Structures are given as C-alpha cells and as structure tokens.
Amino acid sequence: MPSNQQIVLDNRPEGDAVASNFKLVTSETPALAENQVLVKHHYMSLDPYMRGRMNDSKSYAASQALGEVMIGGTVGEVVETRHPKFAVGDQVVGMGGWQQYSVVDAAQPGALRKVDTTHVPLSYYLGAVGMPGVTAWYGLVKIINPKAGETVVISAATGAVGSAFGALAKARGCRTVGIAGGPEKCKYAVDELGFDACIDYKLHKDMYSLAKALKEHCPDGIDGYFENVGGMILDAILLRMNAFGRIAVCGMIAGYNGAPLPLTNPALILVNRLKVEGFIVSEHMEVWPEALTELGSLVATGKLRPRETVAEGLAAAPEAFLGLLKGKNFGKQLVKL
C-alpha cells in the first residue's frame, strides 16, 4: 500500500483560476477489492476542459467536488491486480486524476484500457492518440465533414487537438490553416505539423484585422472551422465563412473565467446558412475505435508528430495547468510523475 500524493480542488476560482485553488495532500492507497487494479501513473494529462469543472455553475458535466482529487486522464502501469484480465506490468490508459496512483474498478466498461507502445509512445495516449486526438477527429469528420479542396481552420492550432486536426485535415486533402499565438508556434504549425498557413492572432488587435489575415490565407473562404477559443477569433471567422460552412464548437477557453464573451454578429449564421454545433467527445464513445486507429496510423507513419510540454512531478501540476489556460504550453501539456 504505497503512499499516494494527490491534488484536490480546495476552493473554487473567483475569476481567474489560481494555484491556491488546489491543495496537495497525501493518503494511503487502500487494499484492493475484487476486480480492482492499482495503477501507478507515469503521465497525467492537463486539458482546458478541467477549468470548466472547477466552477460550480452548469458546464459540460458535473462540477468537480471540493476536497476531491482533480479529474484527469492518466497513463501508467498496473502494479497490483485483482482483475483476471489485467496483469502487473500492463500499460494502461484511464481517468486516474491528479495523483500518483489510482485504484480502478477494471470491471467497469471503459474504465481502463491496455495500450500497445510498440509504435506509439505511452504519453501519446493522452494526446494525439487519446482524447484530444479523438476530439479533433470528431469535430473534423462528424461535424465539419470536409470535401477535398475545402478550406478548414482551427484555433489553438499547435495544441494537442490542433496538431491532430492538422494531420487529419491534410489527409483529407483540405487546405488547412491554423491560428496560434506567437511566431514560434506559427512556424512550428507550418514546418512540423503540416498546416498550409498559420496566423498569429497576437498581431491582430480586432476582428477586422484578423479577418483580413484570414482572407489572405483562405482565398476561397472558410468551409469548416474548429472552435477552441471563442471571442474575437470566432467573430473574425464568421466574417469569412462560406455559405453552408460548418463550425464545430469544442471549447471557448476565453470564456471559462466567467467574463461575458458575446458573439458580435450571430445573424451571419443565417446569412451564410451555417451549421454551428457544440460537442463533447466523451459522449461519442462509438467513434473512438475508428478515430484511434486512424490517429495511431498517422503517428506510426510519421504524419503526425505532436510536441509535448512536460512538467516534472505532481506538485508542478497547478502551475502547468494555469499556464495551459494562458497558452504558455507548446503542444500537449503533460505532467510526468
């Protein structure tokens, strides 16, 4: 029964999330009941959706309870087992949360999944070949559903979702344009992720300026947009959408802190007969096998080479998470345990 460091939600943010919303505690891992498995986490995932869970208000799903371990995806290995299908040493992906160990009821469908690290590094199962990758896949394939030759755009282009989106869209013959913050991220999007162009939103102080840049890089207009951000970027995108364009709404990170985030001209949804659809990938488990197969294949063939930002040790998680919300990470944000 190893000792287990954990990070719990201590209190809810008022406005911006801060490090003191979290508290590091230590507990003992309990003895296993039948069908339970003890997993030692090697990496945990930090994702923007976690910010929504910190609020008490209605969001994606139930709020994160105060005093409980922060929710989150993890990869690791089985170190004790009372389930016949899991052996010590198995590499597994699950939702272990912000802690060093988790006790998992392995009989519960989907709670724990064994993964093969022959061609795909373990940590990628939290990113390109995990929830963020499937998120990109769902928004692109099921909502935007582009034809070859169409133009698709994604904000937060160099993040975990954006990286996968770029590779998936290029594989479908789309003109693929990213939006990211700063010249380094934009260069990386084009040079390493295969985007046809990437626009640095920090160079644009209003929607009209950004819309002008979009016009330059999307000369045939925009047919599909994957929304990770909201705010001024969405306003600018709407000015450039083609008739019958599709917008997959996956995140509105700028709005998580409670600041009102209006959409300037919703009438453009009508003018251009757009379809705007919000989704949460965990509600579409039926697509995961197909999506993960394609994503794994893109990684194995070198067509998807995602970058990772790795914080060291559980105690570093809160600062890394706050940095993620401000766009300080580069690619998938992980914590190595």
Place this chain on the structure above:
Amino acid sequence: MPSNQQIVLDNRPEGDAVASNFKLVTSETPALAENQVLVKHHYMSLDPYMRGRMNDSKSYAASQALGEVMIGGTVGEVVETRHPKFAVGDQVVGMGGWQQYSVVDAAQPGALRKVDTTHVPLSYYLGAVGMPGVTAWYGLVKIINPKAGETVVISAATGAVGSAFGALAKARGCRTVGIAGGPEKCKYAVDELGFDACIDYKLHKDMYSLAKALKEHCPDGIDGYFENVGGMILDAILLRMNAFGRIAVCGMIAGYNGAPLPLTNPALILVNRLKVEGFIVSEHMEVWPEALTELGSLVATGKLRPRETVAEGLAAAPEAFLGLLKGKNFGKQLVKL
C-alpha cells in the same frame, strides 16, 4: 396590353426602411413571346426577407437592384398565354413581384405553378400552404426533428411561419410554446392556433425575465427553437435549452436595420451541445412537395386556420411592409390587388 402599376426600389434604407425607399410607377405590359404567360395578380405576399434584399450588403441572396420591381410571391390568374400547358383562367402561384401583372416564362421550371382552390383559398398559397408554411416545415422537420413529447418554441408565433409551425408541431405530439407581442396575439396563438402556451415578450424587459417565463411554460426545458427574431429572445432561449437541443435560424428581423445584434453567451452552444443551423427555404426545393401536401391537409381538415392581414391596393404595400417589420400585422401579411 393592360397598363401595369409597379413598385420599384428607388433608394436603399439608411437604418430603418421608410416609405420613400419605394416608388410607384406605371408601365405597359409587353406583348408575349413564345412560352410566356401574362398573370393578373390577385394577392401579393409581404415577407420579412424582403428587408434584407433592400440592403446593398451581403445577405441571403443578391440585393434587390435599384429601379427594379420589388421581388415577392404572388397568386393570380392567367389572362393571356402563349404556353400550351397554361390556359386563360388558370389559378397560379409565382414570384411576380410588387405589381399588378407579371409576364412569366412558363417554360422555366418552378416559375409558375397551377394550384387547386377547392379546399384551400387562393391566398393561402402565399402563406400556410406556400413559402412560409414550407419554411416552418423545413425548420421543424429537417433541423429540429422533434420526438413526440419534446418541447419546441417559436418566436413570431402568430405570423405566417409561426401559425404553420404550431400546427405541424402539435401534429408531431410536441409541447408547443409560442412567443409573440401583446396579449391579443398570445390569446390567438393558444385559442385558435393550438399552441400550448404563448409568452408575451413585451412584458419582459430583459433576457432573465423572459427566461423565467420560459421556465414556467417549458417545465422540461426546450428541445427545439425556431428563430425568427434574434436579440434578447434568443439570449433567453439559450438559457433554457436542453442538452442536444436544436435551433433552426430562419430570421433575425431585429438585426436587419444594421444595428449590431450580439449573442450574449455563445458558450452555451458548447455547454449544452446545441446544433444551431441557418437555412433559406428556397434552397431546399426538394422538400416542397412533401411539405405542401402536409400543410394542405392540415388546412383542409381545419387543423391549421391561419389569419391574414390584407392591405388594399398596390399603393398600400410600402406602409403594410413597414408595419410587418414592426410586428403590426396579425398573421400573414398580404396585399389585395
């Protein structure tokens, strides 16, 4: 060759449309070429979409050209014909525009359609059994696609689209709630159009007040919304939409005059995983036969009894149109010629 009074667009509105944007002119109807038909209009239709056409800016479709006859749906009878399938006396529906007569190339598919007035009054082919009815049908059936027992809401509930929507939704077993302006319209929606409830938006000064009324009349939340208006009403609706709700965006009348009409909290599209889709019914001609069959049957069986507001004479059209934009009409706005 009868003399033909016409109303042309003389100049474009700056802000609100005004009567002096229009000009009444008189011309001669030309001699017919082969396959042409001369139609004497009995009724012409006034519809909110016409306001968008008066602008120079990008809207639904091409702008209305200055100096040309205002576009619009018409019903009437054939008074001269050089097309073998149309005889003098045939009752027809078409897009004759704001004038007493139109010359139609009857060989052009869809340009002119003969109608049967045995069970459906001629004027209804401009409303419940015409474009507005099909508009309601498309938004309800193809976008909202409700299950029996779901709650659907429509703004401008007593207009031509709203009347048809109410009957179509009740026929599908939905709880059907209208939004309209004033107690008389609300009473009519419930007593004669079959709505389960109707909310007078004029009693509510902000989105929170209206959202409270929506909560009362939609105790199980809102699954589908048909948007004719935009602005504060849409803001309130978004606060009450259920997860996986669908919003058909057909009009944003409050925004036509160029005033910015922001959406206060677009993040709710994500939070509730909504689908928001704009459409224009003329782009979906494939559904018209099915929709018109159902609408005609609802009228013939007394389940859809739309009201009409009829202005007398072509010269009355501009004021009647401006009144329509301000919600002064009651039911379908027509001009009798």
